[in-house]
Amino acid sequence: MGESDLLGLAERSTVGLSRVPPLENRRPSVAFSDTGATRLGRAITARTSAHPGKSGIHALRDARDAFAARALLAQAAERSLDVQYYIWRKDLTGTLLFESLHAAADRGVRVRLLLDDNNTSGLDTTLAALDSHPNIEVRLFNPFVIRKLRALGYLTDFQRLNRRMHNKSFTADNQATIVGGRNVGDEYFGATHGVLFADLDLLAVGPVVYEVSSAFDRYWASGSSYPAEWLLPPVGPARIDEVASAARQVTQGSAATAYTSALRDSSIVQELVKGTLELEWVSMRVVSDDPAKGLDLAAQKDLVIHQLNRILGEPAKELELVSPYFVPTAAGVVWFTALARRGVEVKVLTNSLEATDVVFVHSGYAKRRKPLLKEGITLYELRRSVADPGSQKPTGGWGSSGASLHAKTFSVDRSRVFIGSFNFDPRSAKLNTEMGFVVESPALAREMDTVFRSRVPADAYEVRSSQGGRLFWVERRRSESFRHDTEPGTSVWRRTWVSLLSALPIEWLL
DSSP, X not given: OOHHHHHHHHHHHHHHHTOOOOOTTOOOOOOOSOOTTSHHHHHHHXXXXXXXXXXXXXXXXXXXXXXXXXXHXXXXXXXXXXXXXXXXXXXXXXXXXXXXXXXXXXXXXXXXXXXXXXXXXXOHHHHHHHHTSTTEEEEEESOOSSSSOHHHXXXXXXXXXXXXXXXXXXXXXXXXXXXESOOBSGGGTTOOSSXXXXXXXXXXXXXXXXXXXXXXXXXXXXXXXXXXXXXXXXXXXXXXXHHHHHHHHXXXXXXHHHHHHHHHHOOXXXXXXXXXXXXXXXXXXXXXXOGGGGGTOOOGGGSHHHHHHHHHOOOSSEEEEEXXXXXXXXXXXXXXXXXXXXXXXXXXXXXXXXXXXXXXXXXXXXXXXXXXXXXXXXXXXXXXXXXXXXXXXXXXXXXXXXXXXXXXXXXXXXXXXXXXXXXSSHIIIIISBOEEEEEXXXXXXXXXXXXXXXXXXXXXXXXXXXXXXXXXXXXXXXXXXXXXXXXXXXXXXXXXXXXXXXXSSOXXXX
């Protein structure tokens, strides 16, 4: 056998190993519709009946409240938990929430956990243990068949594996749900001294919850959703007990003890159950990509970007946008330019180069700054700050005091607001699946405008262009302003790397 024959055999073997199994014989399941008699159902029905056709929302701006709300919803659930995430870390908060799902299942709650498989490295044993519980089913979206050397999967099945599920939702008893920008991990919940993300979720009750459950069912039954038991090695019955023991172990340190007090101190879900949680009653809708996007089979009209355009319409006076990964592309620059020339005031907050956690994405944004500024669009870049995870100061979902921006939201004409997982970049538009809420809320929109007028100028650099066309950054500290002629807080090597990346034809991947 010659060298070419050996290479061909190796290639065919690798392709075979990376082939996903057929989807016949999956166990069908849908969200429960008869949950009005649950504790959550009774408490929520009493309030929704006073607001027919409206849904109630409560913004989760504080990172610790966002964690507590999820953990306490899991504790309150009596019938079901439907949970869908892009990232789930095996750290303090991730381990505790795994145990919350396990404990709910032990009480008889049906748990459906749908995770994108791109970030599950190191979780196979935990996921297999959870899946072994009779009341828990785990599914993986666009899974890697080769579990250890995942890069081989990308080499042999790139078109499929390059498409990821970016959705985030946490729904209890089909009565209350949390949707927004946060994944599950310490950096999203203020439990680490490393990078902290400023993020935003909405806790919602009422009719919109049924829309979230319907979207979850579509993803659960999609052509990209694979039962974990078909892909993960089997585990013994004792493994499920290790989920609980892992939760006990991570809570033994002093830092963890201080953090878990969030469960005791937060009153969000207790107030929800008692009917005393402050809610704003609004008209709202779920926008969600057709899950067939994960296989490049979705129609254009069924994509989030087109749904947003239909629901929100064209801004008439003002657009305020928060996106950690802002890559407008040439087509986006044309769109923003058209808005500005019609007199629409456009303001954008994104991460600065010193704050971003994805330099590749920043390269796609950096080369679009000059044409945007030329049209009068205001660009702010969040400064990297050292947020204290022990502080009780809210991190502010609009991005005021986290070390890195992660919230994805925008406001149109101070009346309509989007909050969800969608970034203004090609990956969100064309490759990854996304979801979020469109909320008719002048109150939320006014709050966002207040943030842009007060907190953002104090916590972000404003990017400007000189008469000669050179960029500079204005930093405000109290009553003083400082000018930076290069991207502040960065090294020459980091800036050079961004310049090199900006010249490459990789924008479609960002």
